[in-house]
Amino acid sequence: MSYFNQQMVAWGSSRSAIREIFEYGNRRAEEIGRENIFDFSLGNPSVPAPQALGEEIARLAAYEDPVLLHGYTSAQGAPGTRQAIADELNRRFGTAVGKDDLYLTCGAAASVAIVLKALVEPGQGDEVLVIAPFFPEYRVFAEAAGATLTVVPADEDHFGIRISDLEARISSRTKAVIINVPNNPTGVIYPEKTVRELCLVLERKSAEYGHPVYLISDEPYRELVYDKAKGLPFITHLYKNAVVCYSFSKSLSVPGERFGYILIPSEADDSRLLYAAVCGAGRALGYVCAPSLMQNAIPRVLNERPDLTVYRKNRDLLLNALTSYGFRCIPPDGAFYLFMQSPEPDAGSFCKKARDFEILMVPSDSFGVTGFVRIAYCVKTEMVEKSLSAFRKLAEAYGLGV
């Protein structure tokens, strides 16, 4: 046995449920050509960043003093950048966010990892509750912070939240509940009624236990919503002990740049201490500041929205076609993921079979649910169109829709 942290070795070696499929796709592309592979495995935005962002980066590189442009900012982020983000939130959502309620991060993964590190007391039996299906890194971040992950089983009818199932799993040890809106991997936005019920449960439980049960709202896909009516009230309007994790990865198509924020609302209990804990957790995890060039560029492009045309078109194409071939699909409200039921119980085996037709999808097992697959349709529409006959053959291989 090697002499270092075995859990890290395990997490480093198992990284690749999704990555492995992606690597397989790369090998296969070399054999038969990229244009003949239908790779729906990775959530890498296919829509280019807004032109205004590229122009702003080029302008800053040419005209801004490089010492300021590339210099350290304060650990929580440059005050002007935080103010711009606060103003934008307040304008859109009627919140009263101040710049000192925001902590800028290196993306949504960092946001969630930092918040969990700030909240969880290791060795105290703290639990973090997630609702299946869920982004698999939540488990890693929660366990790395010293908590146990408790999973609320999926509502396989609509992939909402079965409130009674959730309530039954909350205990005095529950430090936080994580929700992901819109959800990765289903694309579902929980109905407002459900979220309001969830918040009432958390309020009741907080009162019962005499300490807050925090709600962590992970919102990297917030701007990727197909039906405006599905837009939820901003979560801090519904629950005071809600912490919002955000990233510009998807809204500006810059996932590699690692830029996001944590919002600790001033209404939260002990909010200044919680903010200090977030600063301490960021420090402990080795973050120094969010990338400074992005901090400088973002205030000028905050109003930019991703062009959803492609994602919407891809969603409609896939949803209509796959349903007509006899697959059961969960209609996505947002993000760029389609959740589809596997026609055999073992989704892994179904995904292997799909490879015969050069289709790459991710089995739902990574997300805490069996029997489904995630189709990431952040790809070129031509690829979606070309893939449909392959999906049809796959359906036929399972005797669907005939």
Next chain:
Amino acid sequence: MSYFNQQMVAWGSSRSAIREIFEYGNRRAEEIGRENIFDFSLGNPSVPAPQALGEEIARLAAYEDPVLLHGYTSAQGAPGTRQAIADELNRRFGTAVGKDDLYLTCGAAASVAIVLKALVEPGQGDEVLVIAPFFPEYRVFAEAAGATLTVVPADEDHFGIRISDLEARISSRTKAVIINVPNNPTGVIYPEKTVRELCLVLERKSAEYGHPVYLISDEPYRELVYDKAKGLPFITHLYKNAVVCYSFSKSLSVPGERFGYILIPSEADDSRLLYAAVCGAGRALGYVCAPSLMQNAIPRVLNERPDLTVYRKNRDLLLNALTSYGFRCIPPDGAFYLFMQSPEPDAGSFCKKARDFEILMVPSDSFGVTGFVRIAYCVKTEMVEKSLSAFRKLAEAYGLGV
């Protein structure tokens, strides 16, 4: 008592030994004007990034496909970027680094935090050894990873390493020794003879305990060396279980961009498992990839070196003047820090006194040594020149050099 992680609250609240001085400087600058403050508190490079970097960023923003430019890379970094860094290392240092020995990070702090998380087994009594004076975040990263920090007392004559003192503090629980070359806060480069002795001790101890004692070489200031003859052999030539942490923050004057790497040499015991542990630790701490724009830009500017003219000039000015005023200074071999003995035992009180002359310095207490101050001379030369009469008055206030 608040209900979240108390250690994080403490680390988040105490962030500011150095920051507090910096904030004081800002307040004072508003009162009497920035030009009348001699602020030597922060290690923020004052030399602009090489023009070639700005040009490359502008070129990429204008001509590169934004989906590739800003997209996710693999967690360990884009293969081409890693290959370019490996080639450059091999060319300069005669190493045989492969691209798969490198893991790209969000800067040197991330590099050290990730390596410690990868090495330390929490709850096993692991110890991490540092040599005073040391970068204060080492304590945070080691304790966050679940280790205890053991401090080798400073060699106050030359701020080298007293090998016998170090050897006496190594035990079977010592997981790693961290060295910082050139050192922050002293600017000292340990003599080659000392480092060779250190490596021999680590080899002997590793053999004695039957497991490696890792050497973590933290080298963000590697390219900031005033006397070429002081350049050390690359550490992996001297010790196989050495892990190198690097950042481009200082070499390219881009500290806010958060970009660096970890080198896990293939000679290290179980090097592939250690690499996996580093990947797992990066994942656990919430890192996804190093910023992609920097990953794209860096291969074109790898040969750029910082213009040391300003730092060297500042060093010479300060070293000569302060010594002539009667202060005892440690001549820096590299970085941009000057370590100076306080004329009274309490360096904090000395720094307060210096504020009467508008001089801002950091007491050595933050670095694990009492009775010294750190002068960060990464500032404009005009400011250094203007500060000298203030330093002279400070010396006179202590009755020095008269």
